[in-house]
Amino acid sequence: MANTDSSTGALPPGISAAQFDQALAKFRALLGPDLVLTDEEQIAPYTKIMVAEETEKHMPGAVVLATTVEQVQGILKICNEFRTPVWPISTGRNFGYGSAAPARAGTIILDLKKMNKIIEVDPVLGTALVEPGVTYQQLHDYLSENNIPLWLSCPAPSAIAGPLGNTVDRGVGYTPYGEHFLMQCGMEVVLADGEVLRTGMGSVPNSNSWQVFKWGYGPYLDGIFTQSNYGVVTKMGMWLMPAPPAYKPFSIRYEKDEDIDLIVETLRPLRIAQVIPNAMVFANVMWEAATIIPRSKYYDGKGVTPDSALEEIKAREGIGAWNVYAALYGTPEQIEVNWAIVKNAVEASGKGRIITQEEAGDTEPFKYRAALMKGDMTLQEFGLYRWRGGGGSMWFAPVSVAKGSETVAQMNLAKAILNEHGLDYVAEFIVGMRDLHHVVDVLFDRSDPEETQRAHACFSKLLTEFGKRGYAVYRVNTAFMDQAADLYGPTKRAIDQKIKRALDPNGILAPGKSGIDI
Structure with a gap:
């Protein structure tokens, strides 16, 4: 039952307990008592962070749940009246980047998960209009149940995440539509003063092109509502990929760490030329192993996983030092032509063993990668959090150009900093188009205060040292x-x-x- 007095959360800065109680009373009058969460037990799910900081630094003041745009407007009106900060979330599954918890203690969480309507799907134009609480699983099921031959593009923890939240944080996926903000078209945004803005063609009365023409007229505004705190996005249009007649996922296994230079140089031209139309993933041995086994199977000690254990994993689990994942899409004839180009390029490079779906069968991690690259639902990558255990994860994701010359030095730098702090280099490179994302999961034991402190220092040093060399992250967790x-x-x-x-x-x-x- 909802607390009808004061909250057990943290007080917003500059707000007295009496003032906060007055604000809570107004929230209850607007939403009803069941949609204003203040008890410790109710707030607890929103405080579970994976970053290397104390939970208290991210303790919300309370949680309010909206079901309509009008309620969002009303909530912001109350927040303005009492100067109470508010942190909007959609599904709150932003693991490794901060989860649902706010950046600062005392902030009220505005949970939009109950605004979960799939407003429209146009099977002819391949568009959808969704609310914040819609999950990829929900949209996937809708397309399946209605026999609509469209594919989603989703991040790795696909089933429980949502397209609106992922897109406005500029997340990515693994199909040819994997640059999610590029495939976004039209937003409805509640501004801080309660005004409702529809971007692009959505501001034209009776327009039928809100989900098909991104730009509208005048300054393009959608971008300022991504990774920002300028408004609350309550609807978003998105483009969906027509299901292709044929699909061919494949993997290429490389045996040496230093092969990463050659991998990028071999495959980047095929990505730019759209022979390979989706983002290519190059996952290292520990990233691959973590999705299928715990580290303790081969090494149960403290600190950095020794090279001897990694070599044993490679030999026994059939994992390369680097493991490439990509796919071909189109008619069987198109795929046959492009497959010959891919095979010739790999063979000409002199390294790399190609593995097809026929050879891999239902084995992991090929199976979940193949599912991701066609927009199917999977939670397999959460195995990363089992690798070391202890519930600590922070994603470090610097961006550079897609050139092999960028890779080895970055790999060595990241590995040195992580190992210096007693942590493993669990990483993948992703070639989006001409860009190269170097994604490192800084995994640590949050239940160990000393290791948590080391992980915090490690992440700070990664940002600093990569920054000195001109590399900056494109997303980051709430602690940094x-x-x-x-x-x-x-x-x-x-x-x-x-x-x-x-x-x-x-x-x-x-x-x-x-x-x-x-």
Whole structure:
């Protein structure tokens, strides 16, 4: 039962307990008592973080759940009245980037999971319009149940995540539609003052092109509502991929760490030419192993996993030092032509063993990778959190150009910093198009205060040392948003703040998100 007095969460900064109780009373009057969560037991699911900081630093003041746009407007009105900060979430499954918890203690969480309508799917144009609480699993089931031959593009923890939340945080997937913000078209946004903005063609009365033409007229606005705290996105249009007549996933296994240079140089031209139309993943031995086995199967000691254990894993589990995943899409004739190009390129390079679905069968991790690359649901990659155990995870994801010359030095630098702090280099490179994402999962034991402290220092050093070399992350967890923002320079931060002051003068929306404050 909802607490009808004060909250057991943290107080918002500058707000007295009496003032906060008044705000909570107004939330209950607007939403009903069951949609205002204040008891410790009710708030607990929103406090489960994986970052290397104390839970208290991210303790929410309360949780409110909206079911309509009008309720979102009403919530923001109350937040403005009492100067109470509010942190909007959709599904709250942003593991490794901060989960559902706010960046700062005392912030009220605005949970939008009950706004979960699939408003429209156009099977002819391949478009969808969804609310924040819609999950990939829900949308996948809708397409299946209605025999609509469209594919989703989803992140690795697909089933429980949602397309709106993933897209506005500029997440990615593994089909040819994997650059999710590129495939977004039209937003409805509740601004801090309660005004409702429809971007693009959505602001035209009776328009039928909201989900097909991104740009509208005048300045393009959708981008400022991604990775920001300028508004609450309550609807989003997206483009879905027509199911191809044929699909051919494949893997290429390489035996040496230093092969990563050759891998990028061999396959990047095929990606740019659209011979390989989806983002290519190059996963290292520990990333692959973590999705199928615990580390303790081969090494049960403390600190860095020794090379001898990794060699044993490679030999016994059939895993390469680097494991490439990509796919071909189209008619059987198109795939046959492109498959010959891929095989010739790999053979000409002199390294790499190609593995097809026929050879791999139902074995993991090939099976879940093949599912991801066609937009099917999987949670297999959560095996990463079993590798060391202890519930600690922070994703470090610097971006550079897709050239082999970028890879070996980055790999050696990241590995050295992680090993210095007693942690493993669990990583993958992803070639999106011309960009190269170097994704490292900093895994640690949150139940061990000393290891948590080391993990925090490690992540900070990764940001610093990569930043010195011109590499910055494209997303980051809630513990390091300010440090990541600093990498982009004072002018960028100043402009972010100017926009914030203009759209949210009371600074109520997600303070600290992406390092942005008033």
